[in-house]
Amino acid sequence: MGLFSGNGGVKGFRAAKGDLRLDEVTKEFGEFTAVDHLSLEVPRGSFFALLGPSGCGKTTTLRMVAGLEQPTYGRIRIGDTDLTGSRPYERPVNTVFxxxxxxxxxxxxxxxAFGPKRRGQGDAAAAADRALELVQMTHLAGRKPTQLSGGQQQRVALARALVNQPEVLLLDEPLGALDLKLRRQMQVELKRIQTEVGLTFIHVTHDQEEAMTMADTVAVMNRGKIEQLGHPEALYDLPRTSFVANFLGQSNLGHGRVTGRDGDSLVVEVAGTTVRIPAARSSVSEGEITFGVRPEKVRITTTPPAGAGEDVKARVMDVSFTGVATQFLVTVPSGATWMVYEQNLDVERNSLRPGDEVWLEWDAGHAFGVPVDEAAEVAAAVEEPAEAGPVQPAATS
Known part of the structure; x- marks a missing residue:
């Protein structure tokens, strides 16, 4: 018997079990295409995140899985069951808003207990108590919603969805109304609950920290399409487009041209500076290219580096102490603004001030190359950043 097993049976669409599959799903609203030939497979029992800016199509995708919208083209399946055209209440899917x-x-x-009672489930109260125990809310079972905090109400909403034993649980920006500290606590709790119950969770968010903290797999969406899909660490370490590089965290980017090869590395000329990118870390092998390196991979010094890494001279524009780290904004020879994050291991280290000349150094093995797409870089850079960190301007050239 399952965690919430009871007397209520399910038939037809609600009996569907297996991986969730979207095949060439498209949603058009008049002349506007919100979701454009999207195909993906979400393994049963995984925690999957759809991440992207407002208007990218992620919520429309979620609504189509829920049955609240029907695709203009394409099919939606759970296992071998085609859910396309079925109504929301017929699907083994619940949503937490x-x-x-x-x-x-x-x-x-x-x-x-409302859902199980409505279906005529004999042990609705017992099932409700098991769901409340899972979200650690048993001690407040007798209270009314107005007597609970926002975080407690979110737990209740989650329990109300879980008690229906859905095959897929959809989470539509579920933590957006919570303050930062509580949101981080709930991120841990949601992952714990998903692991314990083993259901398929699909989480829609524009918050990169939420996606990377909880999900087994993240799909970064842009303009109705999936730009890149994979494990959070893999997407962050090796973005394949300019949009992903700047939306999932921040990147120092520079437009350049591949001028040759040096062993297993591409030699790239960026605004008069020669840099190297491992060929395996570049989705471009010749011609125009966007060079990138993450801010925390860059080291800042007041003297020319003596090592064999890549380096460039720069001038400090701004220094911001953020507690765990210090953020430096510097101008590089191309005129672009770069960021450097340096962990505050030595309280006396941060003596740099605006106007100081410095050198930037990084290991070439941390660089990456993506196709030139200025529009994507701008779109990602101007999207409102998550509350998890300081406001960060675009770091592009």
Whole structure:
């Protein structure tokens, strides 16, 4: 018997089990294409995140999986069952929204038991208690929603979805209404719950920290398409487009041209500076290229580096102490603004001031190359940053 096993049976679409598959799914609103020939497979029992800026199509995709919207073209399947055209209540899918939508006149236990009772499940109250125990809310089962904090209400909304034993649980910006500290706590809790129940979770968010903290797999969406999909660490370490490089964290980027090879590396000329990119870390092998390196991979010194790494002279524009690290904004010879993050291991180290001349150094093995796409860089850079860190301007040339 499962965690919430009971007497209520399911038929037809609700009996569907297996991986979630979207095949060439397209959604058009008049002349506007919100989702454009999107195909993906979400393994059963995984935590999957759709990440992207407002208007990229992620919420529309979620609504199509839920049955709240129907695709203009394409199919949506769970296992061997085609759900395309079915209604929301017919699908083995539940959604947790940013707005909790709890019944204010019912107790917390009755809110969670509402779905099983409506289906005629005999042990609805017991199932509700098991769901509340899972989200650690049993001690507040007798209270009304207005007596709970935002974080507590979110847990109740999650329990109300889990008690229905969905094959797929959709999370639509579920933590957006919480303050930063509580949101981080709930990120850990959501991952714990997903691991414990083993359901497929699909989380839609524009917050990169949420996606990377919780998801097994992240799909970065832009303009109705998936730009890149993979494990969070892999996407961050090796972006394949300018958009992903600047949306998933920040990157120092420079436009250049491949001028040759040096062993396993590409030799690239960027604004008069020669840099190297491992060929395996570049999605471009010749011609125009965008060179990139993450801010935390760059070291800043007041004297020319003596090592064999890449380096460039720069001038400090701004120094910001952020607690764990110090953020430096510097101008490089091309005129672009670069960022450098330096961990605050030595309290007396941060003596640099605006106007100081410095050298930047990085290991060539940390660089990456992506196709030139100025529009994508701008689109990612101007998107409102997540609250998880300081506001960061675009670092592009």
């Amino acid at each position: 940013q707005s909790y939508a709890l019944f204010p006149h019912l107790s917390i236990r009755d809110n969670v």
